[in-house]
Amino acid sequence: MIEIVDIRYCRLGTADLNGAVQFATELIGLELVARENGAAYVRGDDRDHNICYFEGDPADQTLGLEVRTFDALTAAEATLQAAGVETRRGDDDAAAARRCMGFLNFRDPTGNSIDLVVRPFHSGNRYFPSRDAGISEFSHVGLKTTDAPRDEAFWISLFNMRANDWIGTAPLMSFDQVHHRIALFPTDHAGIQHINFQTESLDDIMRSYYFFRDRQVHISFGPGRHATSGAMFLYYEGPDGMVYEYSSGVRMVDETWRPRQLPFTAESFCVWGSRPDIAEFQAD
Numbered sequence: 200m201i202e203i204v205d206i207r208y209c210r211l212g213t214a215d216l217n218g219a220v221q222f223a224t225e226l227i228g229l230e231l232v233a234r235e236n237g238a239a240y241v242r243g244d245d246r247d248h249n250i251c252y253f254e255g256d257p258a259d260q261t262l263g264l265e266v267r268t269f270d271a272l273t274a275a276e277a278t279l280q281a282a283g284v285e286t287r288r289g290d291d292d293a294a295a296a297r298r299c300m301g302f303l304n305f306r307d308p309t310g311n312s313i314d315l316v317v318r319p320f321h322s323g324n325r326y327f328p329s330r331d332a333g334i335s336e337f338s339h340v341g342l343k344t345t346d347a348p349r350d351e352a353f354w355i356s357l358f359n360m361r362a363n364d365w366i367g368t369a370p371l372m373s374f375d376q377v378h379h380r381i382a383l384f385p386t387d388h389a390g391i392q393h394i395n396f397q398t399e400s401l402d403d404i405m406r407s408y409y410f411f412r413d414r415q416v417h418i419s420f421g422p423g424r425h426a427t428s429g430a431m432f433l434y435y436e437g438p439d440g441m442v443y444e445y446s447s448g449v450r451m452v453d454e455t456w457r458p459r460q461l462p463f464t465a466e467s468f469c470v471w472g473s474r475p476d477i478a479e480f481q482a483d
């Protein structure tokens with residue numbers, strides 16, 4: 200069993216690095232940490248960075264998850280290989296570019312690129328946003344899946360993950376007390392489906408809603424409240440079609456939590472009646 204201890208970063212290729220940095224800093228409210236070697240690192244909490252944008256193909260996307268030690272990384276490598284999953288160890292330069300001490304990369308059955316990282320950098324400096332969106336942390340991602348039950352079985356059998364609720368076949372999974380850290384949404388290709396930042400309150404979400412409306416940022420969904428996690432949310436679209444989310448009030452669960460099955464309907468995504476303009480959230 201591979202023990203994930205944290206969700207660390209997304210690496211996103213972009214054809215327009217300046218545009219990505221501008222959107223991240225001026226609109227999402229992230230802090231530019233560094234810009235080097237054709238990449239830019241931004242954050243919304245005390246991790247070194249939450250997103251690395253790099254000059255490249257926008258379809259080139261990787262999720263970084265943390266394991267505790269080098270021994271755990273070696274054990275994870277063996278576990279994945281025994282399950283028939285190809286793994287690739289990163290060299291020192293690639294680890295430096297990920298701002299961690301070591302990592303390996305693999306693909307889930309859909310083809311999503313995943314880094315398992317050891318000792319990712321923590322920042323000694325307080326997160327200082329260029330726009331105060333009220334962000335408290337990078338909290339979860341949606342991943343695209345071409346077969347949700349198959350990919351759920353992959354994550355649950357090899358990792359310390361469990362599904363805490365389902366919407367249709369889409370599992371909302373976690374490795375800790377936060378209701379979901381990775382959610383799998385069915386579609387026909389791999390990729391990161393959305394990137395979530397928690398905000399301190401609903402006020403932050405509503406402030407951003409009006410702020411974005413004034414600036415013609417495409418609001419994809421919300422403001423609303425999820426039936427599953429209970430979080431209030433706002434989804435919006437950034438460069439390269441990436442969907443970002445602010446949410447506040449995500450449910451914490453413990454071992455007494457009983458996962459629930461919700462139907463794949465708009466009401467399961469939003470109890471307030473907002474309708475998603477996000478393909479993976481729409482019923483056929």
Ligand SMILES: [Fe+2]
Nearest residue numbers: 339393395444
């Ligand atoms: Fe989300």
